[in-house]
Amino acid sequence: MNEYSLLIIGGGPAGMAAAVAAKKAGVDDLLILERDSVLGGILNQCIHNGFGLHTFKEELTGPEYAERYANMVKEQGIPFELDTMVLAVEKVQGSDKKAVTVISAKRGVQTLYAKAVILAMGCRERPRGALNIPGSRPQGVYTAGTAQKLVNLEGAKIGKEVVILGSGDIGLIMARRMTLEGAHVAAVAELMPYSSGLKRNIVQCLDDYGIPLLLSHTVVDIKGREKLEGVYIAKVDENNRPIEGTQEYYPCDTLLLSCGLIPENELTIGAGVEIDPRTNGASVSESLETSVEGVFSCGNVLHVHDLVDFVSEESARAGENAAKYIQSGIDRSSKTLAVNAGNGVRYTVPSRISLANLAPLNHIRFRVTGVYKNVSIVVSSGEKELLRKKSQILVPSEMVDLILKQDKLKDLDNDISVYIEEVGV
Amino acid sequence: MYDVLIIGAGVVGCAAAMELSKYKLKVCVAEKESDVCEGTSKANSAIIHAGFDAKEGTLKAKLNVLGSQMMPELAKKLDFAYKRNGAMVLCFDKADLPKLDELEQRARNNGVDGVRVVTGDEARKLEPSLSDEVCGALVAETSGIVCPFEMTLAFAENALQNGVDFKLSTLVTGIDKNENGFTVHTSRGDIQTKVIINAAGVYADKIHAMVSSKPLGITPRRGEYLLMDKAAGSLVSRTIFQLPTKMGKGILVTPTVHGNLLAGPTAENIDDKDNVSTTKNGLDEVKAKSALSVKNIPFGKVITSFTGLRAVGDTGDFIIAQSDVKGFINAAGIESPGLSSAPAIAQYLCEIVGQILPLETNTDYIGTRKGITHFTALSKDEQNELIKREPAYGKIVCRCETVTEGEILDAINRPLGATTLDGVKRRTRAGMGRCQAGFCSPTTMSLIAKKLGIKIQDVRKSGVYSTQRRQDDE
Numbered sequence: 001m002n003e004y005s006l007l008i009i010g011g012g013p014a015g016m017a018a019a020v021a022a023k024k025a026g027v028d029d030l031l032i033l034e035r036d037s038v039l040g041g042i043l044n045q046c047i048h049n050g051f052g053l054h055t056f057k058e059e060l061t062g063p064e065y066a067e068r069y070a071n072m073v074k075e076q077g078i079p080f081e082l083d084t085m086v087l088a089v090e091k092v093q094g095s096d097k098k099a100v101t102v103i104s105a106k107r108g109v110q111t112l113y114a115k116a117v118i119l120a121m122g123c124r125e126r127p128r129g130a131l132n133i134p135g136s137r138p139q140g141v142y143t144a145g146t147a148q149k150l151v152n153l154e155g156a157k158i159g160k161e162v163v164i165l166g167s168g169d170i171g172l173i174m175a176r177r178m179t180l181e182g183a184h185v186a187a188v189a190e191l192m193p194y195s196s197g198l199k200r201n202i203v204q205c206l207d208d209y210g211i212p213l214l215l216s217h218t219v220v221d222i223k224g225r226e227k228l229e230g231v232y233i234a235k236v237d238e239n240n241r242p243i244e245g246t247q248e249y250y251p252c253d254t255l256l257l258s259c260g261l262i263p264e265n266e267l268t269i270g271a272g273v274e275i276d277p278r279t280n281g282a283s284v285s286e287s288l289e290t291s292v293e294g295v296f297s298c299g300n301v302l303h304v305h306d307l308v309d310f311v312s313e314e315s316a317r318a319g320e321n322a323a324k325y326i327q328s329g330i331d332r333s334s335k336t337l338a339v340n341a342g343n344g345v346r347y348t349v350p351s352r353i354s355l356a357n358l359a360p361l362n363h364i365r366f367r368v369t370g371v372y373k374n375v376s377i378v379v380s381s382g383e384k385e386l387l388r389k390k391s392q393i394l395v396p397s398e399m400v401d402l403i404l405k406q407d408k409l410k411d412l413d414n415d416i417s418v419y420i421e422e423v424g425v
Numbered sequence: 426m427y428d429v430l431i432i433g434a435g436v437v438g439c440a441a442a443m444e445l446s447k448y449k450l451k452v453c454v455a456e457k458e459s460d461v462c463e464g465t466s467k468a469n470s471a472i473i474h475a476g477f478d479a480k481e482g483t484l485k486a487k488l489n490v491l492g493s494q495m496m497p498e499l500a501k502k503l504d505f506a507y508k509r510n511g512a513m514v515l516c517f518d519k520a521d522l523p524k525l526d527e528l529e530q531r532a533r534n535n536g537v538d539g540v541r542v543v544t545g546d547e548a549r550k551l552e553p554s555l556s557d558e559v560c561g562a563l564v565a566e567t568s569g570i571v572c573p574f575e576m577t578l579a580f581a582e583n584a585l586q587n588g589v590d591f592k593l594s595t596l597v598t599g600i601d602k603n604e605n606g607f608t609v610h611t612s613r614g615d616i617q618t619k620v621i622i623n624a625a626g627v628y629a630d631k632i633h634a635m636v637s638s639k640p641l642g643i644t645p646r647r648g649e650y651l652l653m654d655k656a657a658g659s660l661v662s663r664t665i666f667q668l669p670t671k672m673g674k675g676i677l678v679t680p681t682v683h684g685n686l687l688a689g690p691t692a693e694n695i696d697d698k699d700n701v702s703t704t705k706n707g708l709d710e711v712k713a714k715s716a717l718s719v720k721n722i723p724f725g726k727v728i729t730s731f732t733g734l735r736a737v738g739d740t741g742d743f744i745i746a747q748s749d750v751k752g753f754i755n756a757a758g759i760e761s762p763g764l765s766s767a768p769a770i771a772q773y774l775c776e777i778v779g780q781i782l783p784l785e786t787n788t789d790y791i792g793t794r795k796g797i798t799h800f801t802a803l804s805k806d807e808q809n810e811l812i813k814r815e816p817a818y819g820k821i822v823c824r825c826e827t828v829t830e831g832e833i834l835d836a837i838n839r840p841l842g843a844t845t846l847d848g849v850k851r852r853t854r855a856g857m858g859r860c861q862a863g864f865c866s867p868t869t870m871s872l873i874a875k876k877l878g879i880k881i882q883d884v885r886k887s888g889v890y891s892t893q894r895r896q897d898d899e
Contacts, residue, residue: 035821085821105819108809127861129652129729136702137731139886143863150867156882225699226888266825 002112005326006030007100009086009267010120012041014299016069017312018118021319023076027326031112032073032080033102039073039080040066041122043308045149048173050200054309065308081106089117089271089295096294098271116294116322119268119282120315123300125170126260133165135222138229144170144258151177159254163231164188165219167195167202169306169397171258176205178254185209186250189217189233191240194371196260196397198306219255220247228253261304271295278347279303286353286362287321287330288314296322303349303365306399314363331356337381337412342419344368344375346396353416358409364402366418368394376421379404382414394420427453427590428782430609430618432597432632434458435466436573436767437756438624439580444771445778446587449785453618454581454589455611457596459888460848461841462577464626466764467851468701468733469648470677470690472664473569474762475512477532477540484743484773486535489762491769493537493567499768503579504796505572506682512568512664513548515675515718516561524668525563532565539566554660554719568664570682573764574851575796578841580767583794585840587787592616597625600635606752607636620752620781622774627698627736629757636750641757642739645698647732648690649707651715654726654859658684665718676714678722683854688715688722690733701732728859735760745770747777754778797836797852800829823865825858833869837876844877846870847887 006027008015011034019032038044043051046062053059056068073080084104092099092113100112125143140159142150148170150156162178164171167190175185188206193216195202206213214233220242221232234247263281265273274291276283282290282297289296298318299311324330334356339348348366364379372394379387379402386408394400402418409416429445431438434456445452456463473496479485500507516525525542532540541564548562549555555562585591592613599610606619625632630643658680667675678688691707708730715722738744738758743766747754754777756770763770778784800808800818811831812819818831836843836852843849846856849869856862856869870884877884 035824083820085824087827103808103812103819103821105812105816108812108819109805124860125863127728127859127863129861130727132708132727132730134703134705134708134730136700137886139888146863146866150870150881154867154871154881156870156880158882220705221702225701226885264824 002110004029004031004112004114006116006118006322007112007114008032008118008120009089009100010034010041010122010299010301011036011039011080011082012120012122012299013043013066013069013308013311014122014301014315015041015118015120016073017315018120018298018319018322019078020069020072020076021316022323023078025320025323027323030078032078033084033086033100034080034082035085037082039070039082042145045145045152046173047152048177051308054307055312069312086267089267091272091292098294116296116326118318118322119290119295119297119301120299121264121267121301123261123263123304125257126262128257131257131259133219133222136224138222138224138227140224140228140253141222141255142257144168144174144256147254147256148174148177151181157181159183159252161186161252162254162256163219163233163250163252164256164258166190166257166259167197167213168258168260169197169201171256172197172201172205174256174258175211176209179209179211183254185211186252187212187214187233189214189219191218191236192216194395198397218242222255228255231255261300263301263304265301268297268301276347276351278341279349283351284349285336285357286350286359287324287357288318288350289321289325289330294325303347306397310365310399310401314365317363338415339364340415340417341366342417344370344372344420344422345418348418353409355410355412358406360406362404362406362409364404364418366400367396368400368420369396371395372420372422377402377418378421379416379418381412381416384412384414386416426605427451427616427618429453429620429622429778430455430607430616431622431624433464433624433626434461434581434591434593435464435624435626436462436577436580436764437759437770438622439577439584440767440771441622441624441756441774442584442589443580443587444775446584446589447787447790448775449787450782452584452589453592453616454584455592455595455597455609455616457594459594459844461581461591462574462851463887465734465736466573466577468650468731469573469735469761469764470679470687471571471573471681472677472679472765473507473571474765475532475540475565475568476535476537476762476765477528477563477565479535479762481531481534484745485762485766488743488766488769488773490535490537492762492766493569495768496569496571500571502792503583503794505575505579507569507571507576508682509567509569510663510680512565512666513552514563514666514668515548515555515559516668517558517717519560521668522561525561528563537565537567540564552661552663552665554721555665556718556720558717570664570679571764572682576764578852579794579796581841582839583791586794587790591841597632597635600632602636602750620754620778622754622756624756626759627734629736629755633748633755633757636753637748639749641744641755643757644694644737644739645696645700645734646737646760647693647695647700647707647734649703649711649732650687650689650730651708651711651724651727652729652731653686653688653723654728655684657686657723657726660686660722661719667714667718676711678715678719685728686722688712694737698734701734703730703732707732729861743770745773745777747781752781797832797839800832801827822868823853823855823858825860826854828853828855828865830872833872837873844873845885845887846873849873
């Protein structure tokens with residue numbers, strides 16, 4: 001019998017939180033599919049602290065945070081299969097079932113069927129090739145997450161003299177980590193005029209160790225045949241183009257890349273789910289349901305988060321909504337409003353809201369397109385202003401989470417718009 | 426004492442080794458890198474040309490056409506990926522249309538079948554993504570695409586199973602001529618041989634100069650490429666060439682045999698034989714010129730860029746002949762269409778060896794070789810049978826290319842196995858996908874480390890470090 005009510009693809013923080021919530025809501029017939037040999041996903045290599053302040057009101061390390069959820073999964077008797085990778089998700093013709101093809105040593109290649117599927121596959125790092133950095137291709141160039149895995153999980157010593165390109169959070173964390181491992185981190189170069197990492201990580205991982213953050217700088221050449229010998233870093237102009245004559249040579253044996261994360265949506269695309277080009281994740285409703293009925297998405301595969309606490313919260317909602325879909329169905333009769341990203345807003349999750357399915361509290365999450373100081377965040381529907389919130393500073397690296405009560409939304413007629421108001425504050 | 430020592434384990438050296446193993450000869454291949462296929466053979470367009478491009482009467486024309494004809498059967502017998510996808514040469518300027526007819530005529534003279542000239546509209550009907558500027562095209566049915574790593578490995582492994590010795594990480598430092606043949610000095614001791622085949626790619630001039638005072642010029646010509654995600658792989662089905670334009674020699678756009686999209690190469694003569702860097706200008710040129718042929722190439726889906734060096738000889742043709750020094754045979758200046766010609770070059774080299782040494786057929790020659798089982802190429806039933814037998818095939822290591830642990834172990838454990846990350850990548854495609862080894866490299870590294878008995882941090886991306894370390898420890 002390979003039939004389930006709910007299959008959850010991914011046993012990281014998103015998948016575990018979704019499973020726990022679905023089980024609590026009464027779905028007993030569920031299964032988590034995890035490709036790694038342990039539950040927890042990327043948290044297992046994040047051995048630093050700072051996780052769980054929202055969820056558990058205390059500071060945990062990544063593995064500790066993962067363990068809390070893994071324990072909930074085990075205590076609730078939720079089945080999970082490790083070393084099991086999903087190869088395809090497809091709609092079954094003439095049925096509301098979904099076919100999920102998996103591979104593992106135990107099962108071989110097998111197709112499982114489920115009424116609902118939660119996509120929780122996480123994201124991957126943007127590799128060097130996609131950054132188009134010219135130069136040679138020597139040993140010693142790693143994405144920051146790969147280096148983190150090698151150092152923290154494999155105990156490898158990967159280098160002594162380090163340059164980091166990109167100020168994403170993993171890069172910042174690795175600047176500190178490499179320093180603690182005895183390496184010297186010469187600089188963190190960031191193409192944009194602002195960091196793409198959290199403020200607290202810049203303070204705790206760079207400033208505390210005297211590591212310079214070079215804003216509006218990038219790596220323009222990589223030297224070394226078999227082993228990395230050094231990189232050239234140049235200043236960039238307002239169009240992010242390197243400025244002639246500003247380049248400086250940094251001898252190094254290690255270059256870490258922390259230049260963005262990409263939701264890993266190959267399965268999603270294969271399932272025929274509509275993708276939002278702004279997030280590279282699925283386009284979802286208030287219920288976190290994708291364009292394919294009964295297929296939900298949450299966590300970093302939906303949009304890249306900066307805090308795991310937000311992932312857990314969002315994924316629990318996906319789990320509850322999947323339970324609702326399985327048990328009573330999602331109301332499709334009511335009006336659906338688009339949620340549009342206006343001035344200064346790069347995207348919103350969800351991108352549509354169906355009024356019959358509102359929760360008592362409804363989240364709209366977004367990121368801004370640049371740095372904004374002393375502005376207002378506004379949510380409106382036609383002439384109606386639903387929310388106005390002052391903010392001293394908004395940066396692209398920090399996701400904004402707005403909560404709108406059901407009674408504010410339930411009688412709306414017009415599409416919703418989220419935007420940043422810069423003048424007249 | 427060897428009968429023949431081949432210097433260089435690129436596609437030409439390995440093909441020659443395979444061909445010579447069909448005879449009762451003691452053959453050795455010496456390669457300075459730690460793996461086969463580490464130079465020009467690993468970074469090129471991976472095209473098996475039909476043979477309409479090279480001038481009539483040249484070795485290039487003769488050996489290209491022959492090589493292309495040999496390829497389908499070789500691919501089957503030696504188990505490497507090859508596909509006859511066809512090619513087109515595009516014309517963008519009405520004034521250049523007669524050049525297409527010239528190419529068609531040349532194809533006929535060279536003995537290439539399946540070539541015809543079509544109009545711009547007909548070309549767009551065959552390949553809907555072609556640019557509106559295309560006003561005519563030559564279509565060549567017999568052009569193909571190949572996996573150059575697999576092909577070189579297939580030749581090498583077939584040579585190995587038929588008794589050829591491979592000495593890797595072995596740099597030739599000098600050659601002495603003596604009455605019996607040659608003493609070849611290497612970084613790992615001397616090798617005695619009666620005959621030498623110089624298949625040293627961009628270094629063929631240096632090797633030649635070790636025995637001969639006659640000049641042989643080899644210029645490294647840098648070619649830069651962009652490789653795009655499989656999501657872009659079906660933009661064109663044929664290999665799309667350009668007639669040379671005012672902007673210079675054209676750039677090709679092609680699907681790869683594994684379903685990616687490849688654009689390149691640039692052509693720039695340089696001095697440094699080791700300079701395989703990419704440059705901003707070069708990659709910009711690839712983008713600009715490839716966009717002339719094909720509309721909407723998704724450059725946002727580039728997964729990697731790379732540079733190859735072609736070994737351009739000073740004669741304009743392949744230099745394949747016994748040199749002024751008896752017993753020293755050059756296989757030099759093997760630029761395009763070298764990959765296509767390799768099996769024919771090997772036969773030609775055998776004929777030359779036969780003029781020096783007696784060739785006696787090796788009746789024990791094994792004519793087939795089984796490559797690494799590529800899990801994704803199997804049917805579901807075959808996959809399940811394999812997993813039941815070998816559970817390691819049930820574990821996916823490389824997510825992007827769906828490569829199993831079983832395949833990686835095979836790549837590491839088989840004779841002439843991989844000792845570096847790049848070696849595993851070329852044999853299995855693990856790490857060749859969109860994440861470019863971000864997820865799988867720690868696992869692959871630990872599998873290599875275990876096999877070699879070294880620490881994970883000593884596993885190298887490429888080069889001699891891994892094997893060096895192993896031998897130093899022994």
